[in-house]
Amino acid sequence: MVPFAGYAMPVQYPAGILTEHLHTRDAAGLFDVSHMGQAELVGDGAAAALEKLTPADVQGLKPGRQRYGVLMTESGGILDDFMVANRGDRLFLVLNASRKHLDIPAIEAVLPAGVTLRPLPDRALLALQGPGAVPALATLAPGIAAMKFMDFAEHALAGIPCLVSRSGYTGEDGVEISVPAEQAEALARALLALPGVKPAGLGARDSLRLEAGLCLYGNDLDETTSPVEANLVWTMGKRRRMAWDFRGAERCRAELDGGPARLRVGIQPEGRQPARGHTLVQQDGAVIGEITSGGFGPSVNAPIAMGYVARGAAADGTALDLMVRGKALPARTCPLPFTPHRYAR
């Protein structure tokens, strides 16, 4: 157990990170991600209000659907990344644990009269991920098998009312389940009793999301990075890129027109030696970037990383040097993800 953002978090269970990671890709891993912030936004005009802070198309999100997006700073940096679901009469948000204390006042500051943000600190969040996740879960709630990637619906699981989204942070098919905190342990025990389901910790969650090319706020995204630099232009709605009516739009527009100074890329070190976050990236002896997440990919069975490099070095296959303990470790930029996504599209 380690402290993180005020929570005691399991890095690994007795099986260990490697085994938990491989089991999740092979069958199903259960993650306790209750540290994530949950909130709902209620009232007429909630979607339009949220769009002041995010370039995501929230007004175009259909009921029963969920979308990934970023919240922006005034200067065009990323305040946080988040999930938003349309529940019909309200929006449901999932925020980062380490950022929710900033997100909540930022959202409240843009709300018109009649729209209310309600933090939901009494809800836990469990993620069941892997190719075996939905088949196992469908034995408790057959309707989940009919959901597509990024669908969002209420389901009763083991008699417990839950909010289920077919999404996750591993690149695998699976679900995230919001549950009243007092019933979270009962639900977790019911899920762990399903065939093929084993517990997995934060360590495996990190190696799975890195192989899947997914960003971790605080590592790969922060207030200095823009969505254009972070290669998250796909999260910006088409309508939003016509109107440019969101916080920080000027910088995004300028970077889309003229090209950003740096870009987030995948980085594949040669050989077996991992390069961790904060490793400097050089080309011809000059520093041109930095690794933001790096480690060993158990499914790839090789070291993997992502980071920011100068735009001129961002093309796939560009040769780089990673400065690990004073020595240049050869590497190349590469496409993300390292492990193909297997979502239920």
Next chain:
Amino acid sequence: MAELRFTKDHEWVRLEGDVATVGITDHAQNALGDVVFVDLPEPGREVAEAEACAVVESVKAASDVYAPVAGRVVEANAALGENPALINTDPTGEGWFFRLAGVDAAAVEALMDEAAYAAFVDSLA
């Protein structure tokens, strides 16, 4: 086989003649988790006591390995390049890191014995 001596940085040493074999303890490999890479010192390198001279990388993190005593590196365990998991499966046997020659036997003797190291590990819990 000579008995093992231990450091507070969780290395073990086995002295045979004036050659010391060095590795990391079972407690250390357990804390690190699955080892995926080791960076070992080149033979011929002179190392001082407590000098960082190897790196062990697990899925979780990178950690330095320190020379328990001064000496000259005469051999690094080539088998770890192919199979670093030997450190997890046999930390005090096949999973050894490197060998030092010209080692002062009294310096090895001054390290913790098995009982003292076990008490030290218990004191960390």
